[in-house]
Amino acid sequence: MSHHTQMPKETGLDHSLKVLKEGYPYFLKRREEMDTDVFETTILGQKAYCLGGESGAELFYDTSKFKRDKAMPKPVQKVLTGQHGVQSLDGKKHEDRKKMFMSLMSPKELDRLTTLLENYWYQSAKKWESMDQIVLYDEVKEILCRTACEWAGVPLLEEEVKDTTRNLANLFEKTASISPSYLQGTHSRKKLENWIKKLVQQVRNGELKPEENTTLYVFSWHRDDIGKLMDEDVAAVEVLNIIRPIVAVAIYIAFTAQALIQYPNEAEKLITKGSKQYQYFVQEVRRFYPFFPFQAAITTKDFTWNGYPFKKETLTVLDIYGTNHDPKIWENADQFFPDRFNDWKESPFSFIPQGGGDHLGGHRCAGEWITIKVMNVCLDFLVNQLSFSVPKQDLEFNLTKFPTLPNSKIIFSNVKRTKPVLDSNL
């Protein structure tokens, strides 16, 4: 017989508003106060378990104990992820769909993405030379929108670029249903889903012939475990599950630039292009800066873990931000210090900006390698290919905004390419 211990508990009525008010550090603060990787609380009008730290993350990714179906709040689905996509699937259905995503992530495909990205960066930088100043975050969103669509085989006319970038960004910028701009998010999702759905129809009836290695082709023709094509709506949701988050990497690029400006001693270490130091810098940006605050799942059964009883069908949140800032895992967790990755003992459950565990067998982010690649290319651009001035601006970021960004969105003036000779290659 298992011995039960009382799970640490946050008392009081519903804490949802407090979570929003305190923002990213909410769960870590409680875990530290109670000295625990798991505690019970009440959020979204229901009892919930909060898991964090290495052991909490390991438990969260045990698919025999947790499922994703109905875990994510509907308002978030209606803007951020869409409905019936890979995020909401479990078991064999998830495995099949996730394989479809991971089949796009070969080194060759990542190289193709890199080449597109470098070209678009370079073209934009040329344009910036004639501008007084630029807002880097806005510019990078557009660069990434062009890159993502072309890489995914999604045709995009020049006159559609601005609107498409704005609509894609609305999906991750206007996710919080308490914000007055939430409706813009739902509107953008409807527009984008209709657009991609038409493209899937055109691929299927032969009017449009994207390259066979592209997302649009692969997803349009993917057959599931029982040999069925995806519904057009679902195929559209999944194509957007590739394009949207590639554009969202712009948030990390804004933070990369913020780090270069605020930590000049660390920036100085980026002497040798492509060196390990670049990797450490990118990893530390992903660890240090807030992006995904938490992830939700639901228990599939009653079970006991570390002596604590868990009840079936209970909402469970994984504290992503707090695990990346957990002082039990990271020395001087609140310092930006890329060199910590020099002797980092790699674990799939301690460094989880894009989820933990396995990419194929679990829900860990399908685009983690793309993200790292894109960040490396952009870091190289900022350090080695551009010169710019940094006018006085507000570089702070607000820990109660989901997702958050440096307030100024990073303003550069006097932008020049340091290697304009590359022009002839474009």
Ligand code: HEM
């Ligand atoms: C911008 C930086 C990114 C961050 C911070 C991020 C973060 C995350 C997180 C936290 C999850 C959930 C993990 C879980 O459910 O346990 C996730 C899932 C996912 N991400 Fe990302 N992601 C990023 C970029 C990308 C990119 C570039 C792509 C695609 C090209 C992508 C595609 C996906 C997909 C398809 C899933 C669902 C995986 C599944 O449910 O099995 N993400 N991401």
